[in-house]
Amino acid sequence: MKLILRSVMALLIAVVLLVGVLLVLPGEKLAKLAADQIEAQTGRTVTFGGRVGYTLWPTLGVKADRVALSNASWAGPEPMLTAERLTIGIAAADLIAGKVRVTELSAVLPQLNLSTREDGTGNWVLERPTAADVQTTASSPGAFDSLPVSIEALNLTGATLRYAPFGQAPVEMRQVDVALAWPDPTGTVDMDVTLRPAGAPVRVVGEIGTFAAFLAGEVSSIGASITAKDTELRFDGRAELTGAASGRLTGRSTDLGATLAAFGVAPGAELPKVGEWLVGADATYTSDGRLALRDLSLSADENRITGGADITLAGKPTITAQLSAGALDLAPLLPGDKGDLPASAAAGEGDDPVSDGWSRDVIDMGWLAGFDANIALDVQAVDTGSLRLGESKLDFSLDNSRAVLKLLPAALFGGQVQGQVVANNRNGLSVGGKLSFQGVRIEQMLGQTAGYDRLNGEALGELEYLGVGNSLAQIMASLSGKGWLEVGKGFFTGFDLEQLLRSGSGNGGSTVFDQLTGSYTIENGNLLNKDLLLTLKGFRAVGEGRVGLGAQDIDYLFTPSLQRGDGASELSIPVAITGRWSDPKIRPDLKRALQPEIDAVEEQAKERLREKLSEELDTELAPEQDLNEAIRDRIEQEAKEQLLRLLGGN
Template sequence: MRLILRLLTALVLTVAAAFAILAFIPGQKLAELVGQQIEKQTGRQVVFGGDVRFSLWPTLGIQADTVALANADWAGPEPMLTAGRLVIGVDAADLIRGDVRITELTAIVPHLNLETREDGTGNWVFESAQAEAGAAGESATDESASFAIEAVTLNGASLRYAPHGQDVIEMSQVDLNLLWPDPNGTATIDLTVRPSGKPVRVQGEVGSFKQFLLGQVASVGATVTTQASKARLDGRADLTGAFDGRVTGASEDTSALMAALGLAPAEIPQGLGRTVEFAADTTYTPDGRIALRDLSLSLDQNTVTGEADVNTSASPLQLTAALKGDVLDLSALDAAPAPSAGDAGTGGAAARGWSTEPIDASALALLDGQISLDVQGLKTSSLTLGPSRLTVAVERARAVLSLLPVQAFGGALQGELIANNRNGLSVAGRLSFAEVQMQEALGQLAGYDKLHGEASGALNFLGVGNSMDQIMSSLDGKGNVELGKGFFTGFDLQAIMDPDGGNGGSTIFEGLTASFAMEDGTLRNDDLRAALKVLKAEGEGRVGLGAQDLDYTFTPTAFASDTSSGISVPVRIRGSWFDPEIKPDLSKLVQPKLDEAEEKAKQAVRDKLSEELGVPVETEQDVNDALKRRVEEEARKQLLKFLGGD
């Protein structure tokens, strides 16, 4: 028991002696000692401009007001770090032995003035320390062991970051907590920045932190969390920001993520990344270039794989990518809004008109570059493509989609589609097509599904406007189409010409050709030719692409021959695409029936005369000749009889 008491007494006396020694060390003297050690290790002068007080509680060390850490020589006269108050905690036992081991470095309301020079080196890289370490070799390593910082805390810091040749970034309310218990070991970092007021938190580890601070490459791992988003980085990095490793991440709300990162807001269409999942082997260089390999990217319901190269320092962002995917659903890009409750009683008429909802094409300005896509299909609200190879080239808010070719509407398309949002939105296309099913094509592109047949042809168009209604009402262009066998549903030309020979409400044709021109949303055609089994038909008129109406006249012709023009009955189709009025000219249907009755009567007379006269009678001349011969024959018989002959 006495031994224990003696040990406790010795321990208390030792601690009391240590505190007594420390108490007699002036705060300014201790500050100078700490400052000398920091300057020796960093090559930067530390200035204590205010009061310096020695403290025993809650931290053993000093509290200094108005503290500044000098900047790099090339970075200008402004200090790299200033703080309204700096609390420096030291280890008492090491201090008694003449070593300075800082257990705590807390800056209250500090300001960080960070920048990089042309080669990417930041002013936070302490070049003097690097030079000393390189020159002194192992001795420098041994000497530096007498100086270490176990913990750094920045509360409510402000930050100014000026990357060379780029816009200055300023942030406030930055919090940092760094723990580095082993000078030759791993440091853990907990950093929170608020680029736009919302917290972005980085929690990570840096292996061989001392070498990392000297500019060498070290292993790193970090988790970044912010507004409904999380990412993980594992790899190797250095102080310049260079990184090589694996990055994974996900965001449930990319709009919130962009806002948290201080990026300009953009309305992202469904299918292009309102939610995101990402994984890739990633290489980042200090000039803002990112190389992504073994890339997997999910944008809402769409998933692609491949590789990409991104230049984030360019404005706008530059992207080159080669991607593969299944069927991409982009139907939200041009989908009409759902009808309101007030439209329910209109029989769907309101829903049939083109959408007047503004189209937000601002996403076209987010990047420049070229993306190649090898996909199993692509869907929008207006068209569906099959297995396809596509390239998308974007430059200054103008996107060109090249079809190389693509499978669509049962056939093949090639050409290009263009969306230009430089001075308001415009869309254009130059397409050729073969073996396309017209019911699918016209049904998806124009809402008209009454023409069936396999077609080949070409189409050029241009439309301008910020809504589907404006674009369709402004369409200009031209095209041509040629169909093999096919049919129209909704009217029967053959039944009009021959009630006993119709096709059950459809007009069946053996072939069809037409060309057309579009102006201000109206398509005009005057050379439609269709060949039917017993008829031929021609057509001309207009189709309102914007108004979704038509006024078109078909003119079928029957009983035509080399010597006769046949009988023609125009059929006019007029009104809405969805419920057109079809009216033939009935007055021209009567004459053929009357002529037929008259012809039948004449034939009966000719047959009777042939029987009575004993000779064939086909024409009025035949009748006259037959009667004349009959009279002459009867006169000869009577004369011979009169003369006594047989």
Template sequence: MRLILRILSAIVITIAVGVAILTFLPGQKIAELAAQQIEKQTGRQVVFGGDVRFSFWPTLGIQADDVALANADWAGPEPLLTAGRLTIGVDAADLIRGDIRITELTAIVPHLNLETREDGIGNWVFDAPASGETSAQVETDPEGEGTSVAIEAITLRGASLRFAAHGQDVVETNQVDLQLAWPDPNGTANVDLTLRPAGKPLRIAGEIGSFRRFLLGEVASLGVTVTAEASKLRFDGQADLSGAFDGRITGASDDTSALLVALGQAAVDLPNGLGRAMTFAADTTYTPDGRVSLRDLSLALDHNALRGDADLNLAASPLKVTAALEGDMLDLSALGAPTTGAGGNTAEPATQGWSTTPIDASMLALIEGQISLDVKGLQTSSVIFGPSRMTLSIVRARAVLSFLPVQAFGGTLQGELIANNRNGLSVAGNLQFANVEMREALGQLAGYDKLNGEALGNLEFLGVGNSMDQIMRSLDGKGRVELGKGFFTGFDLQSVMDPNGGNGGTTIFEGLTASFDMIDGTLRNDDLNAALKVLKAAGAGRIGLGSQDLDYTFTPTAFASETSAGVSVPVRIQGSWFDPEIKPDLSKLVQPKLDEAEEKAKQAVRDKLSEELGVPVETEEDLNDALKRRVEEEARKQLLKFLGSD
């Protein structure tokens, strides 16, 4: 019990002596001592422009108003740090022994003026202490005032920050909070930094190994976690004050639009599949000249996942990108999905005619480089591709998408699509296709699934204009298509000419070929040929790609033989795409050419026509009347079915 009382007495006496020393030691004197030690450590002058008061709570030390820390000699006259109020915390035990050990610096509403010079050194890198000294310890001065100084914690609240990296634009931000814990001058520092570039907090928390060396510009280990709106990122690696770093970055965002807003960018309504939510991981290297290298990259954009490598040059204008990516099924169907109006209602369909809304292709000038993509499948709003290899190359606002090849519609598609915005927008293509199933291709592209058969061919086109309407009205080019055996459903061409020889609503052909030219938005075809078992058919006319109209004549021929050219019944389709007029063109009706020298052959033909048409045919008038009735009854009905009006 006596021992306990002695210990308590010693503690009370020590506290009493400490309080007495602190009470009679002027705050201005402590401020001078602290300023001397800070200047010895940093080589920078500290100026107290306002009142200096001693404080016991919440921090043992002094409170000073209007404080400024001088800048580096090369950085200009503006102070490195100014603060409306600065609290300097000191260690009581060391203070009693006559030493000043700064345990805490807290600045209220400070302003940091940071910049770097050409060699990358920042004005926050202080002059090295004299030989044999470290930045954490300074020998006793000649007057014996203070023997050491160490700053264990720094707190900035409501700070404003100006950062001028050499040769780059000045960055300024407000409402910055910083907490730095650095208990061991030669050890690790823990940093908790909060930025508010757009009002929302962006928090950066982590640890920096060998913090003293880091401040001197050397490379140090770094582990940092960044959190923002519904987003989190982690970096583990090494970095230096120049901004260079090398390590693994992993991150995820549940709302990328909210993240962009928190970073001070405009909100973006990304289509589903392009990154409304995303995850990211990559071995990342960044150099101060703006070059980024991504290796072992893993990127998930909503339900789409990509892997590969990429290199970027962020300092280049336009942005330089080289990437090689691969993935499984890539779903981009939301890109062409109908938009929704207020209340979630689907927007009204577009009126007839091409859109005259200007096309903004300015993004082609924002990026240059080459991106290769190898996926097991690709789905858009209208087309589903199989395994596909594609390369996108962009140079001076000209983009070339190469198919190398693409599996599409049961066949293969290869060639190039080009968009050029150097002097106004133009689009072009040079495509070859083989073994393409027409039912699948036309079904996905045009909603028409009544033509069956495998096709091969090619297409070249060029269009110029700043809207879809201008481009379609300017299209020039050419192409050819060839089909093997196939059939039309919903249109029985044979039954039009032969009521007893139809195929139950299907036209079966042995082959079909056609070529075409495009000039100023008008497609012209004069050589369509289809071979059937007992018939043949030809087609010729124009299709207005820009005006969305057509004038096309389809001519089936029956009863052809060595002695007869047969009977041809032209059918003319003309008018708008959306409501064409379909009628027999009797002005071009070709009657049987009989051998006038052989009456027997004439009669045989008449008999055959009477049998096929189901009415007596004795004169030319009989033939015209019979053909007119047959065409009106059968051709119109079958062709309407063919065009999807059944």
């Protein structure tokens, strides 16, 4: 908007000077004299590349084709203003009365090249030549210098506006249409501006009070509505020509993606599907690109966030905000799960068995590079469809493509979770976290994060993890970390340990336990555990094995034992759990269960054999002595004795 206003001001100044001279030169053949007069007044050269025509009454009309006004000497060789056709209408009666009232000022395909020098002076400031220069010109200053000038209507069609502030990159707008109505020189101007930053029209309709003072750099009242696609923004407040403004900002959009595209902004990720966006805030914008929003309210359908924010727009955007919200239902706003949870993954599906069940879609986190942020959010509840939070304090920071979400704490999985999770996209995507939790429902935690809900109970513990990859499948297959877990009273579903120990068949049903404890490490997407301890009435179970977080499989061995009153084990039947998470196979390992009895029978048989041999060999055999060697030694001894008798010895 600042560029538009500077452009309009420059055009007004240039055209008024043209009018003042052209009206006193009755004919196309006097166009050169008009150009000389303008150069004498402004130091700028005017050229007419086509016909110059006039009308006299009731409107003095001027039409000139291919008009060009030269630039300031310091601003370069390109003309400051060119137009394929310039049309000017002036009320003849007012002119006779000594007043220049421009009733029409229009330009077709005008091009304005605006710039500033180091001291801030713009090239639209037309400086009168020195006295020495004036004496050498063809004409002296005209008689219209003291006439009051007002312009009632200005129209630009298909304008190209280029603005190059000193030391900054130029800004250019094409296909700009401008219509200004300014009936009172000391009053309000009504404007209707159409911009096309990316081809689609963006329309600005509004009014600026005391427009003359505004052009002179003073603060003026302003009201404007911006319409683009299915979006409308409204601003009412005060502003100045530098771009600084303050007032109330409100807006509504039913297609935010199309609106951003109309402004030439391409979001780094797919925008959520929202039926209606609403925004309201007390806004203050400074000319150095800082935006402060107070009494902020942002709504997406039924979700509403309030608070305040400070945004730096110059360079890389930076957002600092303190926000609060009630219950947020984000599930309809987020993309579908796309198979992220392994509810129906089948073994052997696809070319990469490691990634079966997890989504292999590329995760686009390029948007992390778009801005930096530090946002604090107090929320009553959040439902993402896969995760559900209760009353929580969250702190989100983003610095150079590294995002950190701190839970301070968060009500999650029916308990409290504290710590942080990190997504780092500086050199490829990696995710990690360090969390502690207490009072969480283990079936919710495993069900919502891993799709496994057979273990139920209230847990506390710690988790530290790190994963790398551009898809969820790659991240899960690369996970590393460690942690520990304690669960109070709870139960397993899918098998019954008591029935297994009493009848040898425990598939189906559930196992109720008093306590479960264990620690684990994570390597290459596999959770490894060696110290699981499960206690339940009359039973005790230990476990060890592997849980494939990447492959979504399990290879684990439970060894439950039936306990006697003195605490000694009476019967143990190991249980092997293998296969996919979605359909694990649970089988008692009877060979391992009977191995102690087999070992005992073998030992008893060896003992009886040892006793019999001791009697037959008439010698004491030690338990550790090899029976074969004892027999061999006895045979050798008997052979020696018989040989001595044969030879007549003793």
